[in-house]
Amino acid sequence: MTASQRYQEHVPDFMDPKIHLEHRDDGSQLLTSEVSLGLHDRCSGEWLEHWAREAPDRLWLSERDDQGSWRQLTYGEGRHRVIAIATWLLEQNLSPERPLVILSENSIEHALLMTAAMHIGVPPCSISPGSSLMSKDHVKLKGQIQLLKPGLIYADPIEAYRPALNNIADSHDAIVVAGSRSNETKDATPFAELERRRDESAVMGAFSAITPETIAKFLFTSGSVNTPKAVPNTQRMLCSNQKAKELVWPLLTKEPPVMLDWLPWSHTFGGNHNFNIVLRWGGTLYLDDGKPTPALIEKTARNLKEVSPTVYFSVPRAYDMLVPLLRKDETLRKAFFAQLKVIFYAAAALPNHLWQALEEMARETSGQDIMITSSWGSTETAPICTDCHFPAVRSGVIGVPIPGTTLKLVPCADKLEVRVKGPNVFQGYWKQPELTEQAFDDEGFYMIGDAVEFVDPERPEMGLLFDGRVGEDFKLLTGTWVHVGSLRMAGLEALNPVGLDIVVTGHDRDTIGFLIFPNIGECRRLCPDLPDDASVAELIAHPIIVDHVRKAMRTLKAKGGSSTYPARAMLLEEPPSLEAGEITDKAYINQRQVLTRRAELVEALYAERHDDRVITQ
Known part of the structure; x- marks a missing residue:
């Protein structure tokens, strides 16, 4: 029996994808669900x-x-x-x-x-x-x-x-x-x-x-360079989102969900998606006083020993910290998987080694395959635009448009820029008409700034892959495009378990570089000869850690051309700063802000005479 067959046997309550794809004369494509949204509630x-x-x-x-x-x-x-x-x-x-x-x-x-x-x-x-x-x-x-x-x-x-x-x-x-x-x-x-x-x-x-057009709440975007924009979320946006969720996740109608969640309500993932799922379906929400940080992840583990969720929502950084705890603690592992039907990640793709670890532990603990899934959207869409309500062939699949939502895919350089229209989409930023005008194209589609690609262009029902932010990609001096999103994922896989996150450098340079935020706990584990109170600087300069990074760089180089591997790398002593906007509330790295704030490190990375911090192949 295949994993897909086992999944269908144990977790059947998801809608099969039903998609219509229209090719237009201007080269753009319209992707919609063939399932009608129907009527949604007046207000939450x-x-x-x-x-x-x-x-x-x-x-x-x-x-x-x-x-x-x-x-x-x-x-x-x-x-x-x-x-x-x-x-x-x-x-x-x-x-x-x-x-x-x-x-x-x-x-x-x-x-x-x-x-x-x-x-x-x-x-x-x-x-x-x-x-x-x-x-x-x-x-x-x-x-x-x-x-x-x-x-x-x-x-x-x-x-x-x-x-x-x-x-x-x-x-x-x-x-x-x-x-x-x-x-x-x-x-x-x-x-x-x-x-x-x-x-x-x-x-x-x-x-x-x-009414459905009443402003339900304001949420600020997670922008960090300038003052974030205020997004009015109407009742129509919130309620149409939950109606679509009902259609694609019928399991929600079978039993009230039980959730343990840390995601902040100042963000659309926690405050709209998760909070409203619980309220819409009469579920129970346990507020997690833990977070995916070294100081607080143990609180999450403690809570999970007492609360067995039916669905679990988080970000890849959290799973990166939770997986080692699940591996070593049988009590935690049994409690986590006892009632769990769905593991959901968002904000970034889940590294493949974490995906495999979660699947293996679920199977060993419960005897069943777990549904690991994701969706995609933004503060301006309250938040869902797409949902992967079917077994994904790999991590990073964001699914297909939810009922009522239309995606416009527009060729941009060598990518497909995605734009959105539907009842879940906002009408404009609060008291910022100039920004509102810039946010929509001439057909009224919201230009979200992301790129996607088809898992299989011949079978659109297999879903879309998130292909990074259009504004994050850059060209090397050779004219070769560097796709930051996919390179970051490949780099995290190669660096596992040393790298917690990566910022990709190389705009207007000859070669790619990595600024690496290290996983301090895993690095200490790999260096048992260092005392427990060894500084971070000592730790990241340890030959075992440096050699691990160098081997990862060689692994990436062996797989492709100049746009797929770093020629130099640097492990960062200072963690990403929330105050400086380098990391968002949902623990996602802001590439542009890190590069701006740490411009001196980027210069040091590319210096003709580089210091000992720079790792080369």
Whole structure:
């Protein structure tokens, strides 16, 4: 029996791809689903109303309290608290012109406030905590506040956000609310004040006025060089996304999903895709206080020993850290795979060695093949445009268009640039008409800036492969195109387990170079002769690590021409900086920002007389 046959036997509840491809005279192609989207819900608040009525005692949200126990909230309790909070919000003169800004990590209180605002047509905007907690000048945050002009700012705990609040004080006239985790509430309204009374009639009156075109929330793009753009996400965008998900993932209708998730609600992956899947299908969301960082991944492992998810969503960096823990801890491995039906990755392709490891451990632990899948989209599409709702032939397959969405594939250099149109696509950036005009082509397709290729041009139903950002690719001085996305993936495979991530250099140079962010834990494991307190500089200069990199470079060279391998490489001592925009909230490397911020290292990499940091073949 093949892996595909085993998959079909154990996990049959996905829609077969049904695709129509149209070739146009101008060389572009239109790719659509043959499945009609049909009607979708009016607004996301209908989901909370439904489950609070049909399953009031079902667990909705759970988070760790100060003692490490799980604090729990049912759908019935959640709706009761949402009505109270919404009652207070109605009295604060809030609107899309005076929205709610949330400065907080994911929490039950964060979810209640966000949901209550959306219940009465007031857009919330969860801003990345990094903009407040990791910045010294808060320039990005100030720009975001000046653009939104909020009527209410929630901060939790407020003392952690005091430096940020002080720096933006002259940029707004908003009421400030201190979250319940705050130790002091000076000059702020305690969150408890928001729940002192309930006016259900007034709240439901506002709720009934919501339409699919109502702005549900604002999300900022993850741009890092300039002030990020504010994207209005309408109820139509959110609800059409979940309707499409229902059609391509019928398994969601079979049993309420159970999820453990760390992905931030300031980003569309965690805040729209994952949060809304749980709410739409009456599932349970455990808030993971861990993250894919060396300091916090053990918390994720601890939580997974107690929570066996039915679907697991994360990014490749997280799986890179989780796989070694799964291998060595049988208790963790059994708990992780006990109920798991789907492993989902996004933000970047999953390296093949991680894919194989997850498949092997799933088969050994549960006796079944696991569905490993992905999708593709952006903040501007809320987020899904494509979904791989079928067994992929390899990592990097982003699937086919979801029902209701049309992709336009446009030849660009030697790639296919992809553009999008559908009910999931935004209408324009908030108060930035020039950027809005630049974002759409003359047929109204959103120009997302990504490239794709067919797995098999003769069989479009096999899906598309993500082919990198159009703006990331470059030419060598020889005129040869370098495809950064595919080269990065190949490099990570060759460098495994030493490389955590790679930035590709070589624009207007003769040769390609790699700036390598090392996997410190794996590097230490490979160098047992070094003391535990050896510095990172000592570690990355160790002959075992340097030799590993050199061998990886030779492996890549043996596979192809000058555009497929690095002639030189450098292991970086400093990790990617969230504050400087080198890495996003979802742990994805911003190639351009790293190259800009570390321009001196790029020059050192290509210096005629290079120092000992530069590794050559």
